[in-house]
Amino acid sequence: MKLHALTDEQYLSWERDGFLVMENFLTAEEIKKYDDGLDSVVKLWKERGSYNSEHAQLANVDQVSAIIEYDDLFVELMEHPRMMKTLRDLLGDAFVMIDNDGLLKYPQQKAHTSWHRDTGNDLYVNGTRIPFMVKVFYFLADVPYDGGCLSFLPGSHKMRNDQLPKVGEPEDMPGHVRMNVKAGTAVAFHGSTYHSALNNFSSRTRRSVIYNYAPMFLRTWPGYEPSEALQAKASTRMRQMLLGMLPWMSDPKAFEE
Template identity: 65%
Template sequence: MNLHGLTIEQKMMWERDGYLVFEDFLPQKETAYYNEKLDQAMTVFREENRKNPETGALDHVDQICGIIEHEEAFLELMENPKMMNVMRDLLGDQFVMIDNDGLIKPPKKAAHTNWHRDTGTTLFVDEKPVPFMIKVFYFLSDVSYDGGCLAFLPGSVHMSNDELPKVENQEDMPGHVRMNVKKGTAVVFHGSAYHSALNNFSEETRRSLIFNYAPSFVRTWPGYEPSEALKAKADTNLRKMLLGMTPWCSDAKAFEEEAVSQ
């Protein structure tokens, strides 16, 4: 098995559970930098009275949809080399970014969602199973057990919709696992993994950046289409591919540049 960013053990965990946790994925200096840039973007967003698209807006959180439009740092994080190698192992060499967000979840706030799947389908490309989409959470703050964790039902990727438990209160889901993680952690999960945001009962603020990747023939989520200004600055095959500028049926050659530079 030729892997770029995962160990064999991690690949097996992914296939079993439907999610992976990478502690210390972002160095503390980078985490502090992204926190600073997120605060700056939020300030401008509020001062200019900008609005999120209805197709992406969430309740009970401070949110910027399309965060990559607001700061070059977030655009660079979209193509983080380590994460790109993880995506290659999970999606192959042809994929796009279909949505991205900056999220700040204030203390003592109800969850913005209950248990759900983002997708219910696994695709087959060249006879290999490929997720319909994969979401990446970068946590910019420590998340306590009662701090509004992202939570999963391990192994739910192998369950039919009828087999998935239904609960009224998010925390009552039997067998769930909470992502009470340290800042700098990256969490990656399959679109069909059963997951939820939990209620933030703590006095702490949860901060995160989210990037959603999918096979290259999947369309960008409405409201998240990259601007013409952003596309005009795309000067690498990788960035062009991620922004959906490369025809999906063509070889983007996104990772040949990386191979040449090594």
């Protein structure tokens, strides 16, 4: 298989674990730009009444659903060139963005999810299993070990629903791996990977921006459909593809601009 961004080792660890941690993915300049942008967007979101899609209600966090509608900075991050090549390795030549959020998890807040997989659906194309979706987290500040980490059960994307352990507190999951990562780290995970947010016992706010990508025949989640204004401004094939505006099953040209 020809890889466009990942090393063989990264691809094998993705296959084995169902998630991939990419340290130093963003430069210091990018971290600052997007982190400042996140603060401005959250302020604007509050001024507009903290509206969220009814399909996007997480407890114990500030969740700006459809963050790309608030600031073009987050449209730009949606199509980060190296991440697009990475997703090409994970999803193939054509994919769409199906949801996107800014997420602030404040100190001393309970976990905002329990253990779950985002989808129980398996998808096969030409006999090969491909992810139903790949979710990407960008962490814009360091996340301490007890700072409400996104956590995974490695290899769980290959487990049946009835094999997935149930626990009381999210920290009790045997064998879980925490994303206590440095600012600038990007994490991608398979839609079937068992994951949870943990409790934030620390004094730090977890600051993340999330994009969910899926094969092009999936539709954008309700509440995340790109506005007409955003579509009208989408002049590149990459952006049109991500916003679900292109009919093609495969468009390698989108990666050439």
